[in-house]
Amino acid sequence: MVHSADEFGFATRAIHAGQDADPASGSVIVPIHATSTYAQDGVGGLRAGYEYSRTGNPTRTALEECLASLEGGRYARAFASGMAATDAVLRALCRPGDHLVIPDDAYGGTFRLVDKVLTGWGIEYTPVRLSDVDGVRAAVRPNTRVIWCETPTNPLLGIADVAALADLSRDTGTTLVVDNTFASPYLQAPLALGADVVVHSTTKYLGGHSDVVGGAVVTSDEELAQQVAFLQNSAGAVPGPFDAWLTLRGLKTLAVRMERHSDNAERIAETLSRHPAVRRVYYPGLPGHPGHEVAAKQMRRFGGMVSISLAGGEEAALRLCGRTRLFTLAESLGGVESLIEHPGRMTHASTAGSLLAVPADLVRLSVGIEDPDDLVADLLGALDG
Numbered sequence: 001m002v003h004s005a006d007e008f009g010f011a012t013r014a015i016h017a018g019q020d021a022d023p024a025s026g027s028v029i030v031p032i033h034a035t036s037t038y039a040q041d042g043v044g045g046l047r048a049g050y051e052y053s054r055t056g057n058p059t060r061t062a063l064e065e066c067l068a069s070l071e072g073g074r075y076a077r078a079f080a081s082g083m084a085a086t087d088a089v090l091r092a093l094c095r096p097g098d099h100l101v102i103p104d105d106a107y108g109g110t111f112r113l114v115d116k117v118l119t120g121w122g123i124e125y126t127p128v129r130l131s132d133v134d135g136v137r138a139a140v141r142p143n144t145r146v147i148w149c150e151t152p153t154n155p156l157l158g159i160a161d162v163a164a165l166a167d168l169s170r171d172t173g174t175t176l177v178v179d180n181t182f183a184s185p186y187l188q189a190p191l192a193l194g195a196d197v198v199v200h201s202t203t204k205y206l207g208g209h210s211d212v213v214g215g216a217v218v219t220s221d222e223e224l225a226q227q228v229a230f231l232q233n234s235a236g237a238v239p240g241p242f243d244a245w246l247t248l249r250g251l252k253t254l255a256v257r258m259e260r261h262s263d264n265a266e267r268i269a270e271t272l273s274r275h276p277a278v279r280r281v282y283y284p285g286l287p288g289h290p291g292h293e294v295a296a297k298q299m300r301r302f303g304g305m306v307s308i309s310l311a312g313g314e315e316a317a318l319r320l321c322g323r324t325r326l327f328t329l330a331e332s333l334g335g336v337e338s339l340i341e342h343p344g345r346m347t348h349a350s351t352a353g354s355l356l357a358v359p360a361d362l363v364r365l366s367v368g369i370e371d372p373d374d375l376v377a378d379l380l381g382a383l384d385g
């Protein structure tokens, strides 16, 4: 049984943790346990601890053990989507009258859940720039229960200092949750930096092939893990066994994919930062990025997401989105294929007019693992044509 980070490196755990050969058949790959229920040996005599697949399924357990190992946490739960995971964590932690601190450029769906759903249940929130730790401290109130952190942020690639926020959260008796979707556990380990909980949209880098939607919660806090599991079993936002299997298959190559995503994104960020049609490149790997030093301290590399603002404004941004041949115009991110999108009109349209609205001249790139020369040529051709 491969689990411990003390004994095995990240790439080894991605391939083996939770994934021993199947004892019944010898199958090297974890089977897709397509079953809703499990035979019992006498009433209550469970053969392997499973009774019903909303509560637990062996394919899902394999995924959860692997996720826990990769994030360095004791407990993981796999969910039907990243938003289902986010919802479960916030409902496990918050009661009416509680207050949340959220990033002022939070993922649009997280903002919508907090602003449109949780406020209806009597939960208050304050959006804050997380790179400003004093600003976060000033936003914490006696009823603040959670500091929600994303780093790098979506779509502006802002960087928050996770260790500094963890100190603040300990001082103030709040819980620090880190949405680690953009970095993936290969590039950043929030629990080791002092965070209490990690949330993922496994739809993105963890699955890595744009073929499955999923989410995850990882923590070493036993009571919180039990509450999340209780809520999940009560509300039912579970991934099916095939979804769990696809995500587990994606995880096996996470380490090599993240290296290549980072190589390609670095090359594109450097190339575009010298291009006259590009007003600004948002990439934490560039030395001029305001979060570069913090990112270099807490991340192994800088990841595959690059945003740019166009000198020609919104019109130029929309034109670029319609002209690339390899970068497919689509929402989402983190797959092996490169994607391009206009956050203001697509992923972040719901933030229009709010504090979290994104610039209209912004284009977001999810840089894939294709040949870097082809990706650069595609972008330059679309910018120059």
Ligand SMILES: *Cc1c(COP(=O)(O)O)cnc(C)c1O
Binding pocket: 081, 082, 083, 084, 107, 109, 110, 150, 154, 179, 181, 182, 200, 201, 202, 203, 204, 213, 214, 215
């Ligand atoms: C996509 C995403 C989510 C939501 O995940 P789904 O799987 O789409 O529900 C949450 N946070 C971040 C940073 C994301 O990119």
